[in-house]
Amino acid sequence: MPYPAQVSRERIVLAASELVEQGEIDSLSLAQLAQSLGIRPPSLYRYFPNKAALILALNLDTLAQLTAVNLPTPQAQSDPRAALLAIARNYRTYAHAHPKRYLLAFSAVYTEDSTQQVLLAMALPLQQWVEQTASSDSLTHLRGLWALIHGYVVLEISRMFQRGGDLDAAFDRIVMTYLSGLASRET
Amino acid sequence: MPYPAQVSRERIVLAASELVEQGEIDSLSLAQLAQSLGIRPPSLYRYFPNKAALILALNLDTLAQLTAVNLPTPQAQSDPRAALLAIARNYRTYAHAHPKRYLLAFSAVYTEDSTQQVLLAMALPLQQWVEQTASSDSLTHLRGLWALIHGYVVLEISRMFQRGGDLDAAFDRIVMTYLSGLASRET
DNA sequence: CTTCATAGCTAATGATCATAGTCTTGAGGT
DNA sequence: ACCTCAAGACTATGATCATTAGCTATGAAG
Numbered sequence: 077m078p079y080p081a082q083v084s085r086e087r088i089v090l091a092a093s094e095l096v097e098q099g100e101i102d103s104l105s106l107a108q109l110a111q112s113l114g115i116r117p118p119s120l121y122r123y124f125p126n127k128a129a130l131i132l133a134l135n136l137d138t139l140a141q142l143t144a145v146n147l148p149t150p151q152a153q154s155d156p157r158a159a160l161l162a163i164a165r166n167y168r169t170y171a172h173a174h175p176k177r178y179l180l181a182f183s184a185v186y187t188e189d190s191t192q193q194v195l196l197a198m199a200l201p202l203q204q205w206v207e208q209t210a211s212s213d214s215l216t217h218l219r220g221l222w223a224l225i226h227g228y229v230v231l232e233i234s235r236m237f238q239r240g241g242d243l244d245a246a247f248d249r250i251v252m253t254y255l256s257g258l259a260s261r262e263t
Numbered sequence: 264m265p266y267p268a269q270v271s272r273e274r275i276v277l278a279a280s281e282l283v284e285q286g287e288i289d290s291l292s293l294a295q296l297a298q299s300l301g302i303r304p305p306s307l308y309r310y311f312p313n314k315a316a317l318i319l320a321l322n323l324d325t326l327a328q329l330t331a332v333n334l335p336t337p338q339a340q341s342d343p344r345a346a347l348l349a350i351a352r353n354y355r356t357y358a359h360a361h362p363k364r365y366l367l368a369f370s371a372v373y374t375e376d377s378t379q380q381v382l383l384a385m386a387l388p389l390q391q392w393v394e395q396t397a398s399s400d401s402l403t404h405l406r407g408l409w410a411l412i413h414g415y416v417v418l419e420i421s422r423m424f425q426r427g428g429d430l431d432a433a434f435d436r437i438v439m440t441y442l443s444g445l446a447s448r449e450t
Numbered sequence: 451c452t453t454c455a456t457a458g459c460t461a462a463t464g465a466t467c468a469t470a471g472t473c474t475t476g477a478g479g480t
Numbered sequence: 481a482c483c484t485c486a487a488g489a490c491t492a493t494g495a496t497c498a499t500t501a502g503c504t505a506t507g508a509a510g
Contacts, residue, residue, distance in 0.1 A: 080476080081488065101370065102289060105466065118469080119489050127467065183288065183370040186422050195423060213436070219415070219424055220437035224407070227414020235373050236382060237406055249400070250407035257444030267507080268457065293498065305499080306458050314498065452510090459504070466497070473490070480483080 083113050085123050085133065092134050097176050101183075104131070131180070136194055138174070138181040143198040145170045156208035157255045163202060164225050164251045171229040179233055182226065210258045217258055224254050270300050272310050272320065279321050284363050288370075291318070318367070323381055325361070325368040330385040332357045343395035344442045350389060351412050351438045358416040366420055369413065397445045404445055411441050 091112050095104050106127060110117040124130040145166050171178040199218060206221065207214040228247055231237055278299050282291050293314060297304040311317040332353050358365040386405060393408065394401040415434055418424055 101372070106468090107466075115488095116490060117467080118491090121468080122488065179370060179372075182417065182421060183366060184421065185288070185366075192425055195425060215426060215428060216433040216436055217440065219418070219433060220411070220440060223414035223418055223437065224411045224441070225414070226418060227410035227412070228406070230369065230417065231406070231410055231413060234369060234371065238379055238382060239402060241402060246403040246406060249403055250410065253404065253407060253444035254411070254441050255444070256447050257440035257442070260443050260447045270457095292496080294496080302457090303459060304497090305460085305501095308499075309457065454507100454509095456506080456508100457504100458506100459502100461501090461503100463500080464498095467495085469492105469494080471490100471492085473488105475486105475488080477486100478484090480481100 082115060083119075083123070088113065088120065088123055088130065089134050089137050092130060093137070093174075093177055096134070096180060097174060101176050101180060132184075132190075134177070135181040135184055136191065138177050139191070139194045139198060141174075142167065142170060143194070146198065147201055156205045157252075159205045160202070160209070160221065160255060161248065161251055163205070164221070164247075167225055168229050168247060171233065175233045179230070182230065209255065221251075221254060224250065270302060270306075270310070275300065275307065275310055275317065276321050276324055279317060280324070280361070280364055283321070283367055284361060288363050288367060319371075319377075321364070322368040322371055323378065325364050326378070326381045326385060328361075329354065329357060330381070330388075333385065334388055343392045344439075346392045347389070347396070347408065347442060348435065348438055350392070351408070351434075354412055355416050355434060358420065362420045366417065369417065396442065408438075408441060411437065 088109070092104060092109055095108055095112060106117045106120055110120055120130070124133065146163050199222070202221065203214055203218045206218045210217045228250065232243060237243060275296070279291060279296055282295055282299060286295075293304045293307055297307055307317070311320065333350050386409070389408065390401055390405045393405045397404045415437060419430060424430060
């Protein structure tokens, strides 16, 4: 019963994301994916040239969602440090809600330019707040904050923090420690 | 000419590591691996029950090498902050020398206990220095430093720092920023 | 010089990604 | 109403991969 399309790029990416979130991280098979959409594997090639392109689309969507999560936060916040902590918490919350997706998006190596805009869109709102905290070198400290948050989240998801403790409180503490370091200007 | 073993677990892991470092990150096929060792794919099953076990062995070896890189540094250093910066630099240098291996080791989710000892061995020397810097909560700040270093390295390798700049200098700056935050004790 | 555990082999299975070519639908012009 | 034809999904096929079963040749030990 073709012609009125039964699926779309969006629906495929959505279904792929759900499958990734369930099974093992790279267990996404086109057969599974097609079945969950009610179509046959070759039909997927109408929408994506190959599996790698499909996964790239999923990863770009993940980055876009991360951006969407970060944007709304800085509302009437006057204290830039409070705003940055709020963003960091939102970021971490998203990653915990979609751990496999998040890991997948950050295990790829992005050599193409197609990701630049997406990454920039994610970075700019953050950088705006960093600039109000660090007098100079806001790009460096934007990267520092991102590294800190991303690293913490990845190590959590990968179960590398095996020695217990309150990981929520530790996260806040660590982010605030970095922001304190920013305040005490030196070098 | 069987019986005198032609390969060993160590040689297999070594060859696997070289193949991983070349091709795409998950392109390691048992056929390739066997060919590079001069044997046939089924022979690998004499040494590992399956491919996942082989990759786990490779990842544990990666973590062990990271430990070995971190241990020798703190020699006659008296300043704990200088020691921590030196360790951070070594860690980053290793990751840059074996980027694919490093990414592979940290994209897995370690649910088993077999990794605990390896991780602990990597963490303890670091924690020793952290304790001399942070008056309290050394475990939290050990995790913070690790997250910072790991996150920075991963984002570098994944080419997510696309806006240029001196990434070496930025790394030092960021690590020192966190250490400064540790010094300015608050909460 | 016989035994036998060992290390590697060949062959076969089932799952996967990918491609080529075919059939069916239904929108738009006649 | 009907014909055209591009779009969408299908069947069928090939190549590659991980894995299993069972066989063969080596060489150390008695």
